[in-house]
Amino acid sequence: MDTLVNLQAFLATADAAGFSAAARKLKVSTSVVAKRVTQLEDQIGIALFHRSTRQLRLTEAGQQYVHRARGVVADVGDLLSRMGEKDHDLIDHLRIKAPTSLTIARLADVFSAFQTENPRLKLEVVLIDRPVDPVTEGFDVAIGAFPHSFGGVVDEPLCALKRLLCAAPAYLKSHGMPRHPRDLVEHRCLSFLPTGPEWIFDGPRGRITIQVRPLLNSNEGHVLVKSAIAGNGIAFISHYLAADALRDGSLQVVLPEFPIPDVWVKATIPERRVNAAAVQALLQQLKRALSPTL
Template sequence: MDTLVNLQAFLATAESSGFSAAGRKLNVSTSVVAKRVTQLEEQIGTTLFHRSTRQMRLTKAGQQYLHRARSVVADVSDLLARMGEKDHDLADQLRIKAPTSLTIFRLADVFSAFQAQNPQVRLDIVLIDRPVDPVTEGFDIAIGAFPHAFGGVIDEPLCPMRRLLCAAPDYLARHGAPAHPRDLVDHTCLSFLPTGPEWQFDGPRGRVTVQVQPRMSSNEGYVLVKSAIAGNGIAFISRYLVEDALRQGSLCQVLPEYPIPDLWVKATVPERRANAAAVQALLAALKQALTPTL
């Protein structure tokens, strides 16, 4: 168990930026924390911190070991919890990558409810709008909707994400409504940066692909929604972001006869964390909350 307590001392020091604060966090003396970190450095044969009288900073090696150490400690904590009574509360630390818009509009409530039900689970939620490899970037769960594949992970489908074209009535009155996706090249378009300016549609005669020249692109979907409501163009957007605007009439669907292929929201989990009780519990909560579709 010496290695485990040494790893815990390393994590606490990295998170607290010093031995004194780490000691208070672990309820041990400063000298004990320093000794444990030194023992770990001797064990692995490398220095983990740049030490000075003013601050402590992770070395390059320390930065590389940080995510792995966090995962190892979480794995051991989960194993010990599973070896105890079946009715024990979940206790773990989960580092989660999630998309910005989806988290603000849907997932924040799921995370809040989950933590209220599992107060001993610590959630570190990082909002990132690009694909990430959870193994190399140190995440227990990475949520996204892009068809990227990584090694050493398990993909858990959560739900399909519907997308559509929409514009303000004022824009359509001034510029007319496109009759075919190819007409979009003559319109002002608002594009979601991660999916790019190549827009695809399913028509009666098969797949139609159009390369647009967006006047505005953003990695935050709500920026595009506000711009579309202001009459600035036709937005290619996730349906859940514009449901209220469509009901209120501030936006109208464009080209409904040419549906946009769905994306699948999925959770990517490192194989070594896939059976952790807290991971499985959060995945179940996500699936229940997002069913049947966004």
């Protein structure tokens, strides 16, 4: 178990940016923490920290291995908790990548409820609006709706994501209602930055791809909704973000006869973490909260 306690000392030191703070967290002396980190460095033959009289910071190797070390320690904790079945509590550290708009609108409540139900579980939620390989970037769960695939991972579908075009009635009265997707090139368009300016539709004769010139790009969907309600243009947006405005008439659907293909929100998990009790519990909570369609 020396390697495990040395890894725990390394992680505590990295989190606290110092031996003394790590020692307080681990309830041991500062010299013990420093000795454990040194033993780990000697074992692997690599310096994990730059040491000076004023600060302690991770080396490039330390930055590279800190997330992998966290996964190893979490795996051991998960194994021990499963073997002991002590109170059936989940004890783990989950590092989660999640998209900004979806987290603000829905997932923040899911994560909060999940941690309330599992008070011994530590969560680290990072909002990123790009494809992420959880293996190389050190995540236990990466949530997103991009079609990218990676090696050494398992993809778990969570729900279908419905998208549409919408605009304020005042904008459509002033600028006219487009009749075909190609008309959009003459309109003021509000685009979701991760999706890009290439908008795709399903038409009666097949798929249609249009390259628009956005007036506004944003990676946060609420910004697009607010701008559309203000009459600034036609927004390409997820249905769940525009639903309230569609109900009260602040926005109306544009080109409903040319639907935008749904995409799937999925959770991407490193193979070595997919059977961890905390990961499986989180997946079930996400599926309950999101399915069947956003």
